[in-house]
Amino acid sequence: MKNTGLNRRGVLKRGSYALGAAVLPTSVITATWSSAVHAQSEAQSALPTGLASALSGPERTNKLVEMAKKEGPVLVYSSMPQDDMAALTNEFEKRYGLKTKVWRAGSEKILQRVVLEAKSNRHEVDVIDTNGPEMEAMHREHLLQVCKSPFLSELIPQAIQPHKEWIASRLNIFACAYNTRLIKKEELPKSYKDLLDPKWKGKIAVESEDNDWLAGVVTQMGYDKGVALFKEIAIKNAVTVRKGHTLLANLVASGEVPLALTLYNYKVEQMKNAGAPMDWFALDPTVARPNGVGVNKNAPHPYAAVLFQDFILSVGQSILGKRDFIPTSTKVPSNLNKMPLTFADPKITLDDNQKWSKLYEEIFSRKGA
Numbered sequence: 001m002k003n004t005g006l007n008r009r010g011v012l013k014r015g016s017y018a019l020g021a022a023v024l025p026t027s028v029i030t031a032t033w034s035s036a037v038h039a040q041s042e043a044q045s046a047l048p049t050g051l052a053s054a055l056s057g058p059e060r061t062n063k064l065v066e067m068a069k070k071e072g073p074v075l076v077y078s079s080m081p082q083d084d085m086a087a088l089t090n091e092f093e094k095r096y097g098l099k100t101k102v103w104r105a106g107s108e109k110i111l112q113r114v115v116l117e118a119k120s121n122r123h124e125v126d127v128i129d130t131n132g133p134e135m136e137a138m139h140r141e142h143l144l145q146v147c148k149s150p151f152l153s154e155l156i157p158q159a160i161q162p163h164k165e166w167i168a169s170r171l172n173i174f175a176c177a178y179n180t181r182l183i184k185k186e187e188l189p190k191s192y193k194d195l196l197d198p199k200w201k202g203k204i205a206v207e208s209e210d211n212d213w214l215a216g217v218v219t220q221m222g223y224d225k226g227v228a229l230f231k232e233i234a235i236k237n238a239v240t241v242r243k244g245h246t247l248l249a250n251l252v253a254s255g256e257v258p259l260a261l262t263l264y265n266y267k268v269e270q271m272k273n274a275g276a277p278m279d280w281f282a283l284d285p286t287v288a289r290p291n292g293v294g295v296n297k298n299a300p301h302p303y304a305a306v307l308f309q310d311f312i313l314s315v316g317q318s319i320l321g322k323r324d325f326i327p328t329s330t331k332v333p334s335n336l337n338k339m340p341l342t343f344a345d346p347k348i349t350l351d352d353n354q355k356w357s358k359l360y361e362e363i364f365s366r367k368g369a
Contacts, residue, residue, distance in 0.1 A: 067303035073099035074304035126305035136346035159328035166294035175265035216287035
């Protein structure tokens with residue numbers, strides 16, 4: 001496949017989507033799906049997609065499992081880190097005796113691929129798991145279906161979109177991360193305004209495409225006040241920009257970046273627990289980006305797809321919590337899903353993406369290596 005060079009901003013900004021190349025490492029990820037994927041048994045192709053999502057009541061899970069076993073492996077497109085998704089699929093396979101296949105890529109490439117497959121009338125993917133803005137874009141392209149999961153009542157209200165075609169399964173909370181060897185806890189800023197202190201000059205970085213974080217923070221502060229503050233911070237203290245949250249997290253751990261403003265708290269927590277000299281803290285307002293799960297409207301394995309979504313929204317919530325994610329289920333104990341949060345609105349990211357992307361670039365104009 002040819003790489004179109006589109007980044008996340010470009011994908012969300014353009015009205016049409018081109019499929020870019022994706023990096024597909026390890027055995028957990030299926031890199032290429034041949035034309036054999038299109039071939040299904042008569043029993044599979046005869047399944048009305050809507051029937052799977054219409055099931056309800058106590059017989060729902062049993063019926064889904066029964067029919068899913070006639071379909072074959074469920075194919076998931078996910079931007080979740082490989083080992084985290086493997087923890088989910090391993091339990092799913094063990095619990096229901098079903099097989100899963102996962103294609104992992106960044107959220108923008110997942111969006112590109114799903115849209116292109118739909119336009120080409122190639123129905124391969126069953127379940128999509130990725131960032132809220134990309135999930136909302138798929139809803140607008142009429143690529144998802146309502147699955148009427150009985151587990152919605154267990155989730156925080158912000159997890160459920162009005163159309164219910166995708167559901168937030170976890171929250172990526174934008175947190176500040178710091179290298180504990182270079183910065184003492186008592187030295188940490190108590191507010192964004194504290195970042196104007198000259199002691200932070202050359203020590204701060206942000207990720208290159210977190211304009212939804214900026215939108216959430218600035219909107220809560222008041223647009224003019226917030227924009228003026230971040231422009232002053234960026235100019236006075238030479239804020240740098242790095243591409244990718246994983247790269248930025250590693251740079252904080254190594255000490256090359258002493259303080260990052262836009263890392264996902266779960267990733268910092270995982271790295272800290274693995275021995276990295278880093279920790280995280282939150283500044284008010286704290287922005288949370290929902291990550292969601294949805295079922296392809298033309299899923300080739302509809303029963304397995306609906307079963308997998310139900311699993312993510314129920315049993316999977318505990319698995320995510322144990323791996324330092326912030327699940328959206330109220331049944332999984334977490335102080336973070338109860339703390340005051342400003343939720344990044346996927347609709348704003350889509351409708352006003354050009355505005356916030358331009359502002360983000362204007363403010364953080366210094367590009368890191």
